Amino acid sequence: MAENDQYYIEQCLDGRPDEFRELVRRYQTAITAYLTSKLGNKTNAEEAAQETFVRAYFGLKDLKKRESFSSWLLGIAGRVAKEQLRNKNQLMDMDLLAEQQSREQKAGDDFELQRAFAQLPDSYREIILLRFYASQSCQQIAGNLNMPLGTVTKTLSRAYTELRRLLEKQKMKDSEVQR
Amino acid sequence: MNCTETREKLVEYTENLLTDSQRREIEAHLKGCQNCRMELQQLNELSQRIKSVSQSESSLDFENAVFNRIICEQNKKLKQADGINRQLHIWRIIMKSKITKFAAAAVILVAAILSVSIFNQSVPAASAMTQVLQDAINAVSDVWSVHMKARMRTLPADNFSLIGLEYDFVPIEMWKRTDNNGQVQWRVEKPGRVLLMDGKSTFMLIRPNHGVLEKRPLPMGCFDSSFGRLLNVQDLLDNELQNSKSQSDHQANLSHQEIDGRDKIILEVDVAADVPEGDYLRNQFIAASDHLKVYRFDAETKLLESFQVYVHTEKQDVLIFEITDIEYNKEIADSVFRLDLPENMVWYSEPQVLPDNEKYVKMSPKEVATAFFDACAKEDWNEFLKFWSATAVDEQIKSYLGGLEIISIGEPFQSKGYARGSGWFVPYEIKLKSGDIKKFNLAIRNDNPAKRWVVDGGI
Numbered sequence: 335m336a337e338n339d340q341y342y343i344e345q346c347l348d349g350r351p352d353e354f355r356e357l358v359r360r361y362q363t364a365i366t367a368y369l370t371s372k373l374g375n376k377t378n379a380e381e382a383a384q385e386t387f388v389r390a391y392f393g394l395k396d397l398k399k400r401e402s403f404s405s406w407l408l409g410i411a412g413r414v415a416k417e418q419l420r421n422k423n424q425l426m427d428m429d430l431l432a433e434q435q436s437r438e439q440k441a442g443d444d445f446e447l448q449r450a451f452a453q454l455p456d457s458y459r460e461i462i463l464l465r466f467y468a469s470q471s472c473q474q475i476a477g478n479l480n481m482p483l484g485t486v487t488k489t490l491s492r493a494y495t496e497l498r499r500l501l502e503k504q505k506m507k508d509s510e511v512q513r
Numbered sequence: 514m515n516c517t518e519t520r521e522k523l524v525e526y527t528e529n530l531l532t533d534s535q536r537r538e539i540e541a542h543l544k545g546c547q548n549c550r551m552e553l554q555q556l557n558e559l560s561q562r563i564k565s566v567s568q569s570e571s572s573l574d575f576e577n578a579v580f581n582r583i584i585c586e587q588n589k590k591l592k593q594a595d596g597i598n599r600q601l602h603i604w605r606i607i608m609k610s611k612i613t614k615f616a617a618a619a620v621i622l623v624a625a626i627l628s629v630s631i632f633n634q635s636v637p638a639a640s641a642m643t644q645v646l647q648d649a650i651n652a653v654s655d656v657w658s659v660h661m662k663a664r665m666r667t668l669p670a671d672n673f674s675l676i677g678l679e680y681d682f683v684p685i686e687m688w689k690r691t692d693n694n695g696q697v698q699w700r701v702e703k704p705g706r707v708l709l710m711d712g713k714s715t716f717m718l719i720r721p722n723h724g725v726l727e728k729r730p731l732p733m734g735c736f737d738s739s740f741g742r743l744l745n746v747q748d749l750l751d752n753e754l755q756n757s758k759s760q761s762d763h764q765a766n767l768s769h770q771e772i773d774g775r776d777k778i779i780l781e782v783d784v785a786a787d788v789p790e791g792d793y794l795r796n797q798f799i800a801a802s803d804h805l806k807v808y809r810f811d812a813e814t815k816l817l818e819s820f821q822v823y824v825h826t827e828k829q830d831v832l833i834f835e836i837t838d839i840e841y842n843k844e845i846a847d848s849v850f851r852l853d854l855p856e857n858m859v860w861y862s863e864p865q866v867l868p869d870n871e872k873y874v875k876m877s878p879k880e881v882a883t884a885f886f887d888a889c890a891k892e893d894w895n896e897f898l899k900f901w902s903a904t905a906v907d908e909q910i911k912s913y914l915g916g917l918e919i920i921s922i923g924e925p926f927q928s929k930g931y932a933r934g935s936g937w938f939v940p941y942e943i944k945l946k947s948g949d950i951k952k953f954n955l956a957i958r959n960d961n962p963a964k965r966w967v968v969d970g971g972i
Contacts (some may be wrong), residue, residue, distance in 0.1 A: 347800055349664075349681070349682060349684065350667070350669070350684075350704070351681045352584075352669045352683075352704070353669075355576055355580070358575070358576050358579050359576060362572070362575050362576070362634075363567070364541075366575075367567065383575075383579050384575070384579050384582055385582075387579045388579060388582045388586060391579075391583050392583075404836065412554045439660070444562065444565070444566045446907075447562055447563065447566055448566065452541065454514070462563060466560075466564055466567040467567045468682050471528075474528060483530070487524045487525050487528065488523050488524075490528075491524040494524070494556060494559055494560070497559065497561060498555070
């Protein structure tokens, strides 16, 4: 039932563009989360996520390593985010951005975690995105990224450690500010 | 197992990736080591914490927004292509086509074709087209099976007749056979839909589990599958022949072409749209567009070999439909004319007369849209079915439309091309339970025995 990414890419390139929907379904939460961490604002992130998928659709035929679709997609998302930030810096000052962020902040959003998540190195962030936001099992991630299962669990383990370290660091900083 | 080894394996432990013996070893260590137990607890807490922020449903609206943008982008690309002379464009397409590999030099475009004979020198000029069509009709008079592969710019799951200049091609396959007793069976299929007439009944399966069943053989072209009529090659050509005789303004053109050393006859017929310019349905159906039909016959066997439809737009002609492969008189497997239906089928049926039918008959289009969305808002699915031609409401529809909020209902409008001008489109804007806003036109019609308004599109 759940085919790997490569299968859907091949279907798309084989004249069934509607199969791209499955890839959108699979990664929309992860890409939106990634872009929220980069752009700090959910509305802009959704817009950027749509743009990411549109670019991916038209670039699909040029994707050489089909097994690394998710990393490739994150790469596109990263570029879209950079462009958006560049454009925004000219238009919007950072205070306004911060204000917008806090306005969008809802109870239960766990801002600390999202902040730490935004600071993770890309490879760690990717594994967390795939495991939790794209709800893939370690085996599925290994299959999609064409990576040994052991590498996946090791990376995940390091990502947890790094995330904990960043959370600790933030906690200390916050308590210093309060004092 | 010591602490270092245990901690290295903790992720695999929480992910259930260890063998039973490895698992037992870790559990034995954990029992005796408080530090590692703490470590495990922190790991679980962190993953729970990530889970609680990461759980958000994927949204259909997001998906649709992406696809709308893709279509816009594609449209832009199409427009950027040079607008060129239609005739040249078509020839260019034919010459580029993989199926018709032929040298440019071999193309003999007979300019004043109607003054030249087609099959032999004795045919009078004016009747050249009649002759071509009559010969082609005779050539298929003894055909007992037809298998066609085609492609059309449409949406895979939508009805059989919707087209869109910017849509990608969707594959279509069609079969028809007549047995020794004259019993006809046929099947038309696209990725999201199957239409089957098995000799006794007519089924339409809308994948995965919706359908219509008519316990009688319906003619080809039913359920909007007008291209299904192509399987009746004889009727198709005869129809063309009658048009050429009866319509004084019939725009047609004949030409010769050589493909792989064989002589081919090309018949081009221009057809005007059956709805005015600016109509809502313009270019959404082949009949609702100014289009060009291109037939290709083998000059020797006289058999129809390919068929294409181009829609004329201001800048260029867009290939919208084409038969890429035709096989005549080949055995077709019996299984093609059987359909395995899923167990949880939801059948669509014609609306029946209700005890309070009059109330629904008298509603204005605006009232219909309001009452329909009200029923969704209240999740009153019994009321919903008064405007719905099915036996039950699908769970997917319930979760999609249930609990919505009406933002606005606009002024209804009509199109000559929809339900013979009797249907209405009602603009609406709603807020779905998911928080997404949807703005579109609800299509309603009442051309059914109960004369009630039913929603048949636009959701």
